[in-house]
Amino acid sequence: MSRILRLNMTDKTFAWQEVPAGWAGLGGRALTSRIIREEVPPTCHPLSASNKLVVAPGLLTGAPAANVGRISVGGKSPLTGGIKESNSGGLVSIKLARLGVKAVVVEGKPEGEDWSLIKISGEGVEFLPADDYAGLGNYDTTERLWERFGKGVGVMSIGQAGEKRLTGASIQFADPAGRPGRAAGRGGLGALMGSKRLKALVVDDRSASAVPLNNPEKFKEASRKWAKYLLEHPVSGQALPAFGTAVLINIVNEAGALPVQNFRGGRFEFAEDISGERMVELIKARGGKTKEGCHPGCVIQCSQTYHDKDGKYLTSGFEYETIWALGANTLIRNLDEIAVIDRLCDDFGLDTIEMGCTLGVLMEGGVIPWGDGPAAIEMVKQVATDDAWGRIIGNGSVFTGQALGVDRVPAVKGQGLPAYDPRAEKGVGLTYATSPMGGDHTAGYCVAVNIVGSAGGGNPLKKEGNIDLSRNLQVATAAIDSTGLCLFVAFPVLDNPDALQCIVDMINARYGLSLTGDDVTALGGKVLSDELSFNREAGFTKAHDRLPDFFKENLKPHDVTWDFSDAEVDQVLEGF
Amino acid sequence: MVTATMPIQVFLNASLRRFAPDYNPYQGLALEVQPGAPVSRVISLLNLPPEEVTLIMVNGVRQGPDFPLQGDERLGLFPPIGGG
Numbered sequence: 001m002s003r004i005l006r007l008n009m010t011d012k013t014f015a016w017q018e019v020p021a022g023w024a025g026l027g028g029r030a031l032t033s034r035i036i037r038e039e040v041p042p043t044c045h046p047l048s049a050s051n052k053l054v055v056a057p058g059l060l061t062g063a064p065a066a067n068v069g070r071i072s073v074g075g076k077s078p079l080t081g082g083i084k085e086s087n088s089g090g091l092v093s094i095k096l097a098r099l100g101v102k103a104v105v106v107e108g109k110p111e112g113e114d115w116s117l118i119k120i121s122g123e124g125v126e127f128l129p130a131d132d133y134a135g136l137g138n139y140d141t142t143e144r145l146w147e148r149f150g151k152g153v154g155v156m157s158i159g160q161a162g163e164k165r166l167t168g169a170s171i172q173f174a175d176p177a178g179r180p181g182r183a184a185g186r187g188g189l190g191a192l193m194g195s196k197r198l199k200a201l202v203v204d205d206r207s208a209s210a211v212p213l214n215n216p217e218k219f220k221e222a223s224r225k226w227a228k229y230l231l232e233h234p235v236s237g238q239a240l241p242a243f244g245t246a247v248l249i250n251i252v253n254e255a256g257a258l259p260v261q262n263f264r265g266g267r268f269e270f271a272e273d274i275s276g277e278r279m280v281e282l283i284k285a286r287g288g289k290t291k292e293g294c295h296p297g298c299v300i301q302c303s304q305t306y307h308d309k310d311g312k313y314l315t316s317g318f319e320y321e322t323i324w325a326l327g328a329n330t331l332i333r334n335l336d337e338i339a340v341i342d343r344l345c346d347d348f349g350l351d352t353i354e355m356g357c358t359l360g361v362l363m364e365g366g367v368i369p370w371g372d373g374p375a376a377i378e379m380v381k382q383v384a385t386d387d388a389w390g391r392i393i394g395n396g397s398v399f400t401g402q403a404l405g406v407d408r409v410p411a412v413k414g415q416g417l418p419a420y421d422p423r424a425e426k427g428v429g430l431t432y433a434t435s436p437m438g439g440d441h442t443a444g445y446c447v448a449v450n451i452v453g454s455a456g457g458g459n460p461l462k463k464e465g466n467i468d469l470s471r472n473l474q475v476a477t478a479a480i481d482s483t484g485l486c487l488f489v490a491f492p493v494l495d496n497p498d499a500l501q502c503i504v505d506m507i508n509a510r511y512g513l514s515l516t517g518d519d520v521t522a523l524g525g526k527v528l529s530d531e532l533s534f535n536r537e538a539g540f541t542k543a544h545d546r547l548p549d550f551f552k553e554n555l556k557p558h559d560v561t562w563d564f565s566d567a568e569v570d571q572v573l574e575g576f
Numbered sequence: 577m578v579t580a581t582m583p584i585q586v587f588l589n590a591s592l593r594r595f596a597p598d599y600n601p602y603q604g605l606a607l608e609v610q611p612g613a614p615v616s617r618v619i620s621l622l623n624l625p626p627e628e629v630t631l632i633m634v635n636g637v638r639q640g641p642d643f644p645l646q647g648d649e650r651l652g653l654f655p656p657i658g659g660g
Contacts, residue, residue, distance in 0.1 A: 248657065302659065320659050453638060
């Protein structure tokens with residue numbers, strides 16, 4: 001039977017809890033958001049003892065099926081002040097599931113200044129001193145932890161940014177090759193982990209047995225079909241493994257929705273220099289790897305190993321959002337310079353989207369010149385030091401904008417916006433405005449329909465249809481994020497009606513349930529209700545569901561503006 | 577009767593570039609088409625397998641293969657693509 005593990009950081013004790021009846025059918029985001037809703041006072045300071053860091057594998061994680069190994073990390077966000085679920089790959093999720101851990105709840109806060117490391121294994125739970133690791137980046141931390149506890153253990157850790165409790169801090173996860181290239185990046189959850197003085201969580205499942213399946217035959221049948229659906233779909237089966245997520249640079253650029261120079265234009269003259277096509281060319285020439293999975297059991301393989309010009313490992317998990325944020329948004333067009341910043345972000349534990357928006361604001365404020373990669377690298381390096389600039393930029397785009405008196409800051413609810421201009425992709429603009437997560441694209445990824453043409457396509461330039469699209473995708477995504485499934489399964493699910501049923505069949509065979517597709521959708525709605533009610537009690541109002549004023553400016557090449565009325569925006573998540 | 581042709585600029589992306597060995601992605605391809613020619617005509621002129629060209633952007637707007645070109649357009653051709 002699965003249990004909840006509570007880690008009390010105040011007195012360094014742990015306790016196992018049977019799963020309360022109300023949490024039984026929940027996993028991933030549904031569970032992290034429910035626990036936070038029930039146990040965290042919405043008005044608490046995010047770095048106070050009252051906040052909790054909740055880590056939960058999805059409903060399907062650990063079972064023998066493709067792409068079910070994602071993890072949800074939740075808490076009250078130090079960046080937005082609202083509820084947060086940040087989703088990552090890595091090894092921790094599957095190992096927790098195999099150890100029968102339905103969620104880890106990190107609570108309380110120690111009086112002293114000492115750092116802890118917690119090891120969870122089949123033998124039990126250990127609090128270990130971690131002062132020796134303090135001040136280390138995620139690369140050194142992961143390497144040392146693999147040396148000490150064995151290659152292949154799951155590691156989630158914070159770097160210098162999380163230790164300093166900066167609100168742009170991420171939590172990094174070791175990938176199957178032992179590199180901390182996977183991130184629960186958004187929302188400053190690294191600062192929350194740092195406030196608990198928890199440097200790293202190590203999970204060793206070597207003594208664990210397979211997760212129990214209520215109906216192994218039915219599960220096998222469904223999971224076989226599932227892998228087939230993923231591999232047969234041209235996006236998950238071909239495009240993503242061939243070019244990584246950066247394959248989007250050219251299409252979003254072509255669509256006129258690639259934000260350039262702090263959201264001034266929709267097309268980047270040098271898009272090709274930072275495209276997935278270019279990245280793959282460089283990887284091949286330098287002996288890197290064009291495809292790898294972010295977690296065991298991934299059949300999509302959209303990650304990669306990127307080498308520098310001398311053929312030496314530089315970074316991994318080099319994503320579209322990262323490349324846009326640090327590239328087109330700042331006018332840096334040298335992919336190697338962008339890769340260096342990505343590496344620094346993973347090492348220090350910084351959200352790459354937030355850092356890209358922040359560098360754009362720094363350039364806006366005239367601190368460093370537009371397009372100056374070396375200057376941007378030097379600024380980001382300050383985050384690992386006690387330099388005041390490091391403190392400023394490590395706190396993200398809004399904080400940096402305030403420090404510099406800059407009013408052009410692309411953020412919603414304090415969180416920097418991702419790689420699609422909301423004027424030329426109005427559907428995802430509605431998601432930015434209304435998601436309880438703050439400015440976030442994954443929460444309702446209308447790009448898949450409006451730009452890439454899934455599910456018959458939509459129109460990114462017109463308002464029509466986008467209110468329903470954003471709403472429906474936000475509900476569906478909340479459900480997907482609760483299963484442990486990688487969000488890229490949305491491509492086959494949007495195009496193939498049998499794929500959703502297949503997910504339901506796997507959940508039913510895993511737990512002996514008889515859910516329908518509608519039940520899964522209803523789960524998504526409940527997740528949003530938990531999150532939105534938390535945010536309301538934290539002080540969020542409709543006034544927070546607004547894009548910055550400058551999106552009323554005209555955007556080239558399509559000559560579009562953000563033209564939704566407030567009343568229209570408010571319809572998106574009405575009723576939740 | 578000879579109809580004047582009109583220039584268009586074509587950009588190939590992702591796996592479609594393998595059909596144009598010396599393709600320069602910064603310049604794209606310059607083609608001449610008859611006004612009113614559908615995008616599918618360009619696809620066949622370039623010897624691209626039509627089933628692989630699933631995303632067609634004409635001046636930054638997604639269109640179907642029957643969309644008639646008038647000249648001076650920027651045409652982006654893509655295979656299935658996704659990410660995020």
